[in-house]
Amino acid sequence: AQSVTQPDIHITVSEGASLELRCNYSYGATPYLFWYVQSPGQGLQLLLKYFSGDTLVQGIKGFEAEFKRSQSSFNLRKPSVHWSDAAEYFCAVGDSGGGADGLTFGKGTHLIIQP
Amino acid sequence: DTAVSQTPKYLVTQMGNDKSIKCEQNLGHDTMYWYKQDSKKFLKIMFSYNNKELIINETVPNRFSPKSPDKAHLNLHINSLELGDSAVYFCASRRDNSYEQYFGPGTRLTVT
Numbered sequence: 451a452q453s454v455t456q457p458d459i460h461i462t463v464s465e466g467a468s469l470e471l472r473c474n475y476s477y478g479a480t481p482y483l484f485w486y487v488q489s490p491g492q493g494l495q496l497l498l499k500y501f502s503g504d505t506l507v508q509g510i511k512g513f514e515a516e517f518k519r520s521q522s523s524f525n526l527r528k529p530s531v532h533w534s535d536a537a538e539y540f541c542a543v544g545d546s547g548g549g550a551d552g553l554t555f556g557k558g559t560h561l562i563i564q565p
Numbered sequence: 566d567t568a569v570s571q572t573p574k575y576l577v578t579q580m581g582n583d584k585s586i587k588c589e590q591n592l593g594h595d596t597m598y599w600y601k602q603d604s605k606k607f608l609k610i611m612f613s614y615n616n617k618e619l620i621i622n623e624t625v626p627n628r629f630s631p632k633s634p635d636k637a638h639l640n641l642h643i644n645s646l647e648l649g650d651s652a653v654y655f656c657a658s659r660r661d662n663s664y665e666q667y668f669g670p671g672t673r674l675t676v677t
Contacts, residue, residue: 482664488606493569493655494668501664538606544664551621552598552610552657553666 473541588656
């Protein structure tokens, strides 16, 4: 069964500093990988996705992520965070078999931005 | 022009009651889902519907029943509500041949 691990429950970063959120997955075939963001009291917004091709993917709000098959990782990065980036971030893996299975989510990383 | 909408946004009810949460998507997507987010913010798939047929049904109690009157709607009906059903429920949808899912704003259910 597929699984996703986000090892950091909370991360605190100063405004303007760089950010990296870790995500490791377990999946037998080529995974479809996603990062979603959830602001307080809001739904989930898709930041970026990886299906195939270039392993460095660009997303919205200045985020990027790099797929590393050898490390089973899909870490999210941003060069300079803004106070509005404070939110819960979820990494997810989808079924690449073409079925209708739902996404498997990690437990999330809570990002705190210090002024 | 909300893509995936849910009603109500908040739902407070007593144990033993029956309630429904509605979901509508105007994206023309083919598959719709229900997810449950618990108090620790862990998200787990509950159901998916494709072309009015249930595709997967995770190990949720049979008190939960998804109902899809048409391709654009997937409602969640819950019988005999229990305290442990308190959570945020998210509806999502995706198009065939695409794996990205679009989520609704969520419904916070509180059972007292």
